[in-house]
Amino acid sequence: MKYKEGFKRFHVLTLISVASFILIFFLGYFFYNTLSNNLLGSSRQFLGKQVEIASNEVQRRFNTLYEDLTYYTTSLEGNSRIMPGENFKMQSSRTRQLLNSYGALVDTLYVKVDDEMWAYYLRDNNYFERVNVDPQRSFSDPNRLIVVKSHKESITVMASVNLLGFMNYYTSNHYLGKGGYKFYFRGNDVIPLGETEKATGVSLSSNTKSEIKNEYLGGLRGVYEGTIVKKNSAGEEQELKAIVAQYPFNLFPLEGKYAIVFAQDQSIIISKLYNTYFLLFAGLFALLILVIYLLIRHGISIDDKHVELEKKSRQINRLFDQQTMLLQETNGFVYYHDSSGKVSHVSDNVSNVLGFSVEEFLANNKSQIVEKDLKRLQEKAQNAIGNREDYLGFEVSFIKKDGTIIRTKNFERLFYNEEGSFVNSVGICTDITEKYLAERELIKSENRLRAVLNSLPDIIFIYNNQGVYLDYYVQENSMLVDPPEDSLGKQIKDIIPSPYGEKMENALYRASRSGKVQTEQMTLDLPSGKKFLEIRFFKLDDERMISVGRDVTEQRLWEKGLKEAKEVAEGANRAKSEFLASMSHEIRTPMNGLLGMIGLLEYTTLDDEQESIVKVIKDSGESLLSIIKDILDYSKIEEGKLELELSSSKFREELSKVINIFSGMVVGKGLTLNLDISPAIPQWLIMDNEKLSQILFNIIGNAVKFTPKGGEVSIKVSGEPILDKNFMLYFIVKDTGVGIPQSKIDKLINPFTQTGRGIAEEKSGSGLGLAIANKLIELMGGSLQIESEVGKGSEFSFTIFARISDSDEIVGQDEYEKYASEEHKLSNIADQYPMSILLAEDNDINLKFMKLLMKQLGYTVDTVSTGEEAVRAVRVKKYDMVFMDYQMPVMDGLEASREIKKMKQGKDVRIIGLSANVFKEDIDKAFEAGMDDYLTKPIKIQDVVMKIKESSGMNV
Template identity: 55%
Template sequence: MNKQVESASNEVKRRFNTLKEDLIFYKTNLESGLGKEGRINEARIRKLLNSYIYLIDTLYVKNQGEMLGYTIRNNNYFEVIPIDQWPDFKDKGRHLLISSGDKKVELAVSLQLSHFINYFSNNYYLGETGYKFFVEGDQIHQISSDRDEGGMFVAPEMAAQVKKDVQEGVKGDYSGEIRAIDGKQKESILAQYPFNLYPLQQDFALIFALDKSPVFTKIYTTYFYLFLGLFGLLLFIIFLMIKYFRNMSQKNQELESKTGEINLLFGQQTMLLQETNGFVYYHNQKGMVSNVSDNLKDVLGYSKEEFIENNKSYIVPEDLRRLQKMAQNALVNKEDCLSYEISFIKKNGEVIRTKNFEKLFYDEKGVFTGSVGICTDINEKYLAEQELIKSENRLRLVLNSLPDVIFIYDHQGFYKDFYVQDETLFVQKPSEILGKSVMEVIPSPMNEDFMDALKKAVKTNMLQTRQIEMEGSNGKKCFEVRFFKLDEERVISIGREVTGQKLWEKGLQEAKEMAEIANKAKSDFLANMSHEIRTPMNGLLGMIHLLEDTQLDTQQEEYIKVIKDSGESLLSIIKDILDYSKIEAGKLELNLSSIQFKREINRAINIFSGMVAKKNIKINLSLSPEIPECLIIDKEKLNQILFNIVGNAIKFTPNGGRISISIKGEHIMEDSLMINFSISDNGVGIPVSKIDQLIHPFTQVGNGTETEKNGAGLGLAITHKLVELMGGSLNVSSEEGKGSEFYFAIFATISEKEKVGLDSTIESNLSALYDMDYLAGQFPLDILLVEDNEINLQFMRLLMKHLGYQPEIALNGVEALEKVKEREFDLILMDYQMPLMNGPEATKAIRKLENGKSVKIIGLSANVFKEEIEKAMLTGMDDYLAKPVKIQDLIDKIKESFDYIKKA
């Protein structure tokens, strides 16, 4: 008893200290997480309460001014208690306080010590005459138990001695009275062990008590019966020894003759149990397992001791209830054998099915004396049987619910069964053909084709399909019949009427051919439109790049930058409009690159500076500091999204209005985040009934002036698709006459530049990267320029002159071919679409010439479709530049060409 009270006291103290350590750890996490989490993490609170459900009544948390209480009710309901003012917690004996130095983070726990101490003390059993108490300060409380004997308390004279020892921190043993409220007294022996629950100021101790009289009575009775038992055992042993020696010689002879048989029998039994994966077990007269064979561990994984102690808990509950009812009936009916199947839970958690057979034994009076049983693992067989049952049920359910015509035959083609929903499809009823052969029922020559399909299905185990036309009660019907082998005796056919389908197939084929022709015409139109639009854009943006490299004042540089950004945005819009067919087909792809995010946002908004100034609109931009400087994202698609949404906001916002743009970041993983955009205005708004129409192509709401209605109605449809492509979704909320809000989220990755610190270099213009006037001196090349458009030709000539080159000019593929025949070139810049001979044709012809085998050919085209680029590369081109050609891209290609020639 002394050992038990000491163990119980130490367990209570250890568990309380663990709570204190967990509270200090959680307080430290809150302090270190300020500014990151932003609020109290309720998941961690829930976990803390569940871990100490018997000790914590209520947990109070204060974090940066946020105050909440948390508790778990009896029904395991997690409740949050709002707190207007932080409690005083004056009762230091019932509350545990943990706080930071600056009091910004505080934790307080309202303790339920009685419940806590009761829970851990009840784990120690003292018998039917035992009682438990605990000391808290100068109070001694009884610990409740399953026995209902009324309130018990320690006699005052003994209680005084106990309290004194507890205050001095001394454990003790006592002998005295324990009294009940009804006046009954019990002479008892007590064991006390003190402990403290720092920082609680009270003294604590556990007291275990036992009645004296039953204890000593049991001791004397035990010794008396032990003596009698030993004496009787001695007499019995003497009797056995006499009888043993009398029969020794006779039994030795019988034993020698039987030993071989017994050893053989036991060997065979062991081998049988091992082969069948089973074990033997024994029940005593009380129905409890008394012994089990060594094979148990191989079957279930438990030791003998574990199985004998807890075998009922290893049986699946529903099977245990069924087994107990069966055993009860067997004993009532005095049955000799009991056979059943149950599911056991193995030690590794796996559930297996077993087959059990038990032999029941009774005495002369018919009283059950025990049983021996064999348990065999039949899990594999059971699973196979269950799967077979499920398979048959599934097949039957499918056959009964299918609208198709289903027949079952034997392997010789005789009808065995059928599942037909509509018997009017046939002239002869299906029930009348059972037992007949396919050759009799199906008219010739289709019967031979049917029989051939059936035999192939049996021989190859592969599906066979046939088409058949049959006369039914409603006229001629067309069926598509599939044959497959059902099992080793049966074949099944599933027939579906396809009369209507056959009638439509021809029309559908014609419609498909017309659609393919229309789609090709559409692709050709888009390719030509791309070329026609991008060709003048090449000259426009090319001249802007050249103008940007001239001497300009500050205001002119700003104007040129706005024109340049606007042109590139227009080019992006044109690209997305021409690629809308790709968006519909889901073929649009992200082009990820590392960008300085905040600068790119400012640049995108600055495009609208002219429109904003004209309408006197105020734009408020809010960028969350949590967003890193450098992100990996598709810059062009981000600009296109902002161009459409911000452009619409400016368009439909009245003069003197306001637009708010809020951008926040939400970290998902270490290197990833979601960027949340919110763009709101106080414009004309959108009717609620028309908000859902905005994301459909070529749709306009029509709120605004006539000049504000211009456009293809494609912008938000493209924006919606681009946002989804970038991992988010576009949402709109609006109130007519008050304004609209567009909010969306896109996925981004933190750039490596952000991790190591931003590059200290700043952007330089082209003259800083290369000495453009002497580029030809640094990378001397003999260049042939093939271009038929006068605007692009003029731009390329000026650009080449600016770079220090004097290229040879060819106005079409025929001229290019002649010039390559006359002399060798290092680099050919080849336009794609030209009269007489286009770029791909000219490239093929040049590659066949001696002077054209090693020359580097770079294609120039306004067609940006991936398929066209791949076709151009297959003709022999080495590289590809899309119009409008950027000066930097051209310089890079010139340098690469020089390095290529130098290596060659």
């Protein structure tokens, strides 16, 4: 009774101790988690603010450099010939001051005046040096150059910047502490800074790089839970969780986007908290252990004697209980043999295993064993006793009382007297029926697998891990070099001819080491012909490997045929693209004359009605040109060469031009055309106006064409600002036309597809319009949706992205409004900008148009029809400007431009290329050949005027 009371007290103390442990652990966890989260949150704010300050400092300093370079260039005007004397001293002082101010950023300052160039250095000892350099010098990394050109004189100032040193200098002031790392992004590159640059093996993980890149290229700042990859002293890479903050910025005028990245190892951030917290927790835990220990010791000392007595008693009982539990768990029983071999005793568990009572089992135990197992058991027992073996193990099948048969595993300990005679034995019988049946099923499964392998058409071999043949399953010997039975016991390289033998053996070793499937191919010249075989090696188990070989001759031949067909198709596609480009060139040439003459007609004296007619003709001609572009644009889309050409324009005026094109069709069919533009849309937007017009022309044109007389077409335009100056435009074009069947809506955006709606005369068209419009919408960042119901009309909706234009960003087509003002009338252009002009053009129509245009502008131009004549003309006479056709007989415009730029008097000549070729590669070739600018046909009058102004030295 006293023991029970003592045990009860001990049990209560144990429960209290466990509850105390759990409570302390939970309180400690929540307290630690709260502190660590607060510390990490503060670190995120700190890193985000530090990287923002550093990025703003870098961008502000770089902008200041560009402004100072611009001022420095302006200061050179009027003193372009830097001669010894006061001018040289004054200029050197300015240059030294500039280099001193930007020593961490500017490596070298280059000043080019006409055909001379000087380089200025500031050495480590503050020694200022000026060196003459080759004016034709090329720079290994043009992306590191800031170039500023004078507007009035031929002066160019170039500053070679050291971006890495610059970034290091301005980020070194931001101390991140231990575990802090600094990087900066430039395009797709990540460059370590400061101590991070010196610490080898430190980088951002690929996932963190990708996440930062996606956001900073879009102009978004961010703070992330990222990872840092760091090599330890053994050269092994380990990933560390870190807080990573980035802030994007631009370095005008350098191209590309940049971002500074600060990272802090999370483990170091919370290490101090961990150390402090761990000491506090350990102290409380030790105190708790001491109190519990004293309580337990007090309880144990009271009942020590009672516990000891009870303990011995319970150990005895537990021993018997454990034996019974063991037999119950293993579903077995214990039995004893006497010297005659008869079972003399058996445990009560026999009834649970066989269903017999103890008495029934002792009386008939031999009859309960299956006869064939009994005979085998008796022979085995006699041999064991005859050999004086101490142990006997066997398996037999027992017939239970209910008639079912079970499998048992028996183990007996045999005892002998001093003379060596058998005395008795004790044994344990365990039911293993489930295991026995499972093993039998496994054998059957292996036999079935062997049958399947024997029936497979593949060539199957089994090896050991050293590549020695152990077994095979081969249906057709004609696919083998030698009969399969000859390979057993040999190495792979002894059977398969070189070099494939070594190749296959290496594949087997790789599969054995890595545990992954290894695939190799080989070609064999067999009596049945040349065969291509694909061999796969993989593990069968820890000691064996297997290979499966398959004849892939037909597949290889099919792949070869498919490759040849693909090459033929690609050749046909290239031929089609070349044809489309050639046709575009041939059509653009007469269109240049047509639209050019219309442009000249605009500047003649016309009444209001004539001006309206000329405007419609001009807009229709330009729309016709855009239709012609459809074919070329689709060719560009197929090749992935289509690019956006952004310019600033008045959005509502551009939209009105597109609407006016359909005025004749709308009036002729008696349609109602409604236009609703949201007042939230800014007046000036930056986008590719030409491609937007092309999209609207196709979609609105379809709506007008397929709407019957008296119907209605409505156009609704709305929008909203998105992130800084980005603006999303939303267009809805709805008509009351015949509608489109639902089954054909998805096919509308496929090329050369028509829905067959409307009357016969309304089915004309190439079927490219919506396909191109859909691609252009995707190029401009949006998507096209089509909803329609037969008999009720259709609704086309799409979104595109633009940018809100500042007043000083108004460029491109809007410049024409300046030329239309009084001070820029065409009649006085030559008076304001006098120059000598040469025109090289072989097409009579274009030649006539350009001569009329130049005459109206007030210029008397010299004309030639070949590139050779253009080169001779420049040798004889000094020209300020040459309009050079791209394609001419004898010598084309590219070769002529190269020859002119080689001449001393040709270096100052500004060459403007004229061509119907609009591919980017053609334009790039023109600039590489020495052309200073490029105009695509049809040529607009205002574009010619703008190029004349630019050539005169004005900054427009």
